[in-house]
Amino acid sequence: MSRRTALTALAALTLGSCLAVLPTQAQAQAATVVVSNSTDLSNAIKNATAGTVIQVRGGTYYPTATLQSTANGTSSSPITLTAYGSETVKIAGSSLPSGSWIFKLTADYWNVSNITFQNSPDSAVVCQSCTGTNWNNIKTINGGDSGFTLTGDGTVNNTVRNIDSYGHYDAANHGENADGIAVKFGSGTGNLITGARLYNNSDDGLDFWSFSSPVTVEHTWAFGNGKNRWSDSAFAGDGNGYKLGGDGETVAHVINNSAAWDNAGNGFTENSNKGAIVINRTTAYANAKWGYYFATGAARLGKNLAVSNGGGTVNKGSSVVSAGNNWDSGISTPAFRSTDASSTYNARSSSGTLPATTFLTTGSSTIGATMD
Numbered sequence: 435m436s437r438r439t440a441l442t443a444l445a446a447l448t449l450g451s452c453l454a455v456l457p458t459q460a461q462a463q464a465a466t467v468v469v470s471n472s473t474d475l476s477n478a479i480k481n482a483t484a485g486t487v488i489q490v491r492g493g494t495y496y497p498t499a500t501l502q503s504t505a506n507g508t509s510s511s512p513i514t515l516t517a518y519g520s521e522t523v524k525i526a527g528s529s530l531p532s533g534s535w536i537f538k539l540t541a542d543y544w545n546v547s548n549i550t551f552q553n554s555p556d557s558a559v560v561c562q563s564c565t566g567t568n569w570n571n572i573k574t575i576n577g578g579d580s581g582f583t584l585t586g587d588g589t590v591n592n593t594v595r596n597i598d599s600y601g602h603y604d605a606a607n608h609g610e611n612a613d614g615i616a617v618k619f620g621s622g623t624g625n626l627i628t629g630a631r632l633y634n635n636s637d638d639g640l641d642f643w644s645f646s647s648p649v650t651v652e653h654t655w656a657f658g659n660g661k662n663r664w665s666d667s668a669f670a671g672d673g674n675g676y677k678l679g680g681d682g683e684t685v686a687h688v689i690n691n692s693a694a695w696d697n698a699g700n701g702f703t704e705n706s707n708k709g710a711i712v713i714n715r716t717t718a719y720a721n722a723k724w725g726y727y728f729a730t731g732a733a734r735l736g737k738n739l740a741v742s743n744g745g746g747t748v749n750k751g752s753s754v755v756s757a758g759n760n761w762d763s764g765i766s767t768p769a770f771r772s773t774d775a776s777s778t779y780n781a782r783s784s785s786g787t788l789p790a791t792t793f794l795t796t797g798s799s800t801i802g803a804t805m806d
């Protein structure tokens with residue numbers, strides 16, 4: 435103890451009886467909690483308060499009930515749930531009752547990072563009416579419904595950064611529902627998805643069905659969705675890369691610098707959303723249906739690149755504004771450096787960004803996704 439600290443402590447002791455400085459409940463519980471078993475993990479999540487940091491030791495956890503919390507952090511004192519150091523943390527849903535989710539927040543200001551949620555009986559991660567949550571470098575894998583979901587009114591200012599979400603399949607509905615990311619049935623502004631890799635899901639890569647406020651997406655890849663990888667004789671997955679509406683909502687979502695390839699449906703589709711959806715510098719390659727399907731709405735399509743899509747390049751209605759895309763007059767189609775997608779499955783960078791690839795890159799500074 436330094437001399438100054440010692441004197442301060444002595445002064446505090448001397449004055450203690452009249453100062454009566456007692457910690458508040460929140461201050462008393464704010465702490466770093468290191469957990470290494472499912473019971474402690476569940477309790478730490480449930481009992482967190484603003485400022486709590488939950489560090490999860492490496493290993494695979496098998497909770498027997500959904501991990502959930504309604505505890506709020508604050509913008510200046512969020513609740514943190516993360517892996518301990520650089521350890522590898524997986525939370526598996528295989529001991530949960532059927533129909534369960536692995537992790538559900540109905541809460542504000544959480545930062546969740548560096549955790550894999552796998553083999554959920556139903557959805558893996560659901561954030562309901564959340565404000566100010568940040569999800570960094572998480573994975574949702576091989577679940578029984580959508581991988582990552584934002585839902586409910588009051589879904590505000592959430593950021594999903596560098597998520598991998600793949601292999602989801604809802605067997606009971608023959609794959610009709612399981613998306614990589616679902617932002618559905620709700621409202622709220624300021625939500626951002628960036629750096630996502632959404633692939634090999636039974637339904638769509640990304641789905642904004644019945645969400646009535648604009649969502650921004652950037653630096654995201656959606657591929658291989660909607661294929662029957664489960665030998666389901668009544669398979670019903672849709673397989674759109676980016677499904678940008680539905681249920682009568684009119685909303686101007688924004689998609690920048692992202693790509694869709696090898697999906698069983700359309701690369702990018704309004705899905706009946708008549709809003710002024712902005713799609714800018716994206717690439718649609720070798721999707722089974724249309725590269726861009728915007729037949730009824732007022733989308734703004736700019737500087738996009740569509741190549742080798744089975745249904746055609748673009749289906750655009752009379753209210754669509756289209757400029758600088760490779761289907762517009764006078765715009766040429768640059769050659770791809772590579773059409774070998776194997777590197778897109780590689781590990782991410784140490785900071786969590788998408789793996790380096792030349793796949794679908796062209797070097798163009800004016801058209802198409804840059805694939806990073």
Ligand SMILES: [Ca+2]
Nearest residue numbers: 610611637672
């Ligand atoms: Ca569907």
Ligand SMILES: [Ca+2]
Nearest residue numbers: 613637638641
């Ligand atoms: Ca869907």
